[in-house]
Amino acid sequence: MSAVEVTDIGALMSEIGQKARLGARALAIASPEQKRTALLTAAGALNAHRKKILQANALDMEAARTKGISGAFLDRLELTDKRIDGIIEAVRTIADLPDPVGTVISEWDRPNGLHIERVRTPLGVIGVIFESRPNVTADAGALCIKSGNAVILRGGSDSFHSSTAIVDCLLDGLHLAGLPVGCVQLVPTTDREAVGEMLKGLGGTIDVIVPRGGKSLVARVQSEARVPVFAHLEGLVHVYIDRSADLEKAVTVTLNAKMRRTGICGAAETLLVHQDVVATHLKPIVEALIAKGCEIRGDAQVQALIADAKPATEQDWRTEYEDAIISVKVVESLEAAIAHIEHYSSHHTEAIIAEDAAAVEKFFNEIDSAILVHNASTQFADGGEFGFGGEIGIATGKMHARGPVGVEQLTSFKYRVRGNGQLRP
Amino acid sequence: MSAVEVTDIGALMSEIGQKARLGARALAIASPEQKRTALLTAAGALNAHRKKILQANALDMEAARTKGISGAFLDRLELTDKRIDGIIEAVRTIADLPDPVGTVISEWDRPNGLHIERVRTPLGVIGVIFESRPNVTADAGALCIKSGNAVILRGGSDSFHSSTAIVDCLLDGLHLAGLPVGCVQLVPTTDREAVGEMLKGLGGTIDVIVPRGGKSLVARVQSEARVPVFAHLEGLVHVYIDRSADLEKAVTVTLNAKMRRTGICGAAETLLVHQDVVATHLKPIVEALIAKGCEIRGDAQVQALIADAKPATEQDWRTEYEDAIISVKVVESLEAAIAHIEHYSSHHTEAIIAEDAAAVEKFFNEIDSAILVHNASTQFADGGEFGFGGEIGIATGKMHARGPVGVEQLTSFKYRVRGNGQLRP
Known part of the structure; x- marks a missing residue:
């Protein structure tokens, strides 16, 4: 449960990227029932392992206090039974949302008899970079599983034990549903170089980065990321x-x-x-x-x-x-x-x-x-209040996602064209 | 009608960017009828100025032949009466498409009585970088006007006279509809530094870059652009x-x-x-x-x-x-x-x-x-064949636009939330 001492961050992140691709491939073709089972099992595991999660959080809280960390930060870091109830409730809500993948967004016929459908597909691999709020681990993990995306989570170093304990519960769910561990990965080092590797996209592996945290984190991600970012720098x-x-x-x-x-x-x-x-x-x-x-x-x-x-x-x-x-x-x-x-x-x-x-x-x-x-x-202005079941963040960019980013905004689409031998003149 | 000799490309492009922002603001709130008038007038001007366009194209063709340019390239560059008919027809088709801006994509009610609508909005400013195909000038200009976006066109140097003559017709349409010239601008220099400035986004002005041309152009744009790109590198x-x-x-x-x-x-x-x-x-x-x-x-x-x-x-x-x-x-x-x-x-x-x-x-x-x-x-695999009326390109990325990029794909969205005094508990 401790952050790993890693000498070759590049090799570690590259391996995480490869696992994420396999996870994304498995999730993209997973059935709605499989994803729902993974999430409901994870919710059950969060409940069953409540004590372990609170113990992990106590380690984080103690380390933070020793470092002399202040009130508001500590408050965001702290888990209580009531907060774990909230996390479980959020995972259950997300589990019961309509599955977006494969949904026909629009369809039409062409004069030549071709039938065209536009259907939702997952984006692929989402990188989430967040500060020390353990609940983001569960929310982001659950939203990505539901939308068929693999997720690479890089949490703040101060919440490392709490996040690990929560991810373990998500992994229980994936395991029971027959989905690979690459679907949800927590970066096992708090070295900042890992963030740099994620911002470069892990060799084309990461499709979107979502930063969750203060302005300095979001500003760094927006200026350095070589992949699309769903974020808002500020809410003026x-x-x-x-x-x-x-x-x-x-x-x-x-x-x-x-x-x-x-x-x-x-x-x-x-x-x-x-x-x-x-x-x-x-x-x-x-x-x-x-x-x-x-x-x-x-x-x-x-x-x-x-x-x-x-x-x-x-x-x-x-x-x-x-x-x-x-x-x-x-x-x-x-x-x-x-x-x-x-x-x-x-x-x-x-x-x-x-x-x-x-x-x-x-x-x-x-x-x-x-x-x-x-x-x-x-x-x-909140995904839950909009009826999205949750949000991975709020975006102010105009591309792809805008406003609260829920499961639908974590999807792309493809076209399915059905014919009976049509040739283009 | 000649490419301008410019010493300060940075200043020129910055001015183009500022005009584009004003154009985008005017187009974003233009009525559907205003945009349709602009396009139908432009189609009429293309017909009326047919001779002038063919003369401009003859200049381009002559210069290209003098440079020893080859068959397929010359074929794409050449305009004929029949090809101008095709350009006019495309502009008319786009004029008569349903106006995407303000369309309600989805709407729903919340238990607290809030009514939420998701409505289409323009993206803002589109930068189109294309090789010497004069018809792209008209297609891209018309699709951007219809979707409420200002466009900055940077065509190949070999089609400069042809593109200028076509843009003049689009400007006639904008003028009659009471829309500013910043809505459609052709970069008046063939200096490659202008492309570099566009790829950097003109200080946050350009929202999307669309490259139209061979692999080397698309590859350069994809690797250097600091703004989102709608493109496909290849069609394997x-x-x-x-x-x-x-x-x-x-x-x-x-x-x-x-x-x-x-x-x-x-x-x-x-x-x-x-x-x-x-x-x-x-x-x-x-x-x-x-x-x-x-x-x-x-x-x-x-x-x-x-x-x-x-x-x-x-x-x-x-x-x-x-x-x-x-x-x-x-x-x-x-x-x-x-x-x-x-x-x-x-x-x-x-x-x-x-x-x-x-x-x-x-x-x-x-x-x-x-x-x-x-x-x-x-x-x-073509916007026209899909029923989009035309396409500004085909995208293989998963973000925002995918497949043929028509007027709908050139829009973003915003949320309109209607209440009667609701407070968040």
């Missing part, structure tokens, strides 16, 4: 209060969007308020935020209205606080709100609070972010 | 004759797949024949190919049966001839055929000739190529 999320906004929705939705959890990527960072509702809406919204402990950084109009507001600088419109701070700006029109968002947004999630349907449609059409929300909290 | 296409194959279909389909046009990517390069039908099927198929002038390179069994067959070496199974040559191998089973294809294929297109439905399903399920064909010619 906006809430726009239109002149037609219902006051109560404006207050409650903004409060939830900002303060439910301030550290997640769907949390609001900037509030834009139409000038026509400054007198009626701005104060109650901002006062509700202040009452919950949120710091306000506003433009001149906001500062004039709200005694506690600090001045917002240009940098504030560009900042994802991930904290109980919000920047607030008055805009003269819907168009000005759209222009501000298109200029500053990270294209993750934006919300409009409005009763005017035309304003909503304009906002929905003209803003190019992965998720646009009308009269609801931006914190719904 | 297989036809497998199952033991259940109908003899007549086996003969006619193989002949069409190999010999209709030998230089296109959907042309067959390797024929695999099940050992149980060697006695009945192999000879008639191969004799039909020989009668049409095809060279046969076979394994020992093929050489024993066919006097004219040359020996196939290991290299033959890896070679896309793009010529009237085919490699032929006898396989002992369907499984052996699948294993050969998975080992040697470029994952473009493969066909099975069979009457046994179970064999077809196994072939369709287990082979991971973009297009799988049953009892029909592999030369149907």
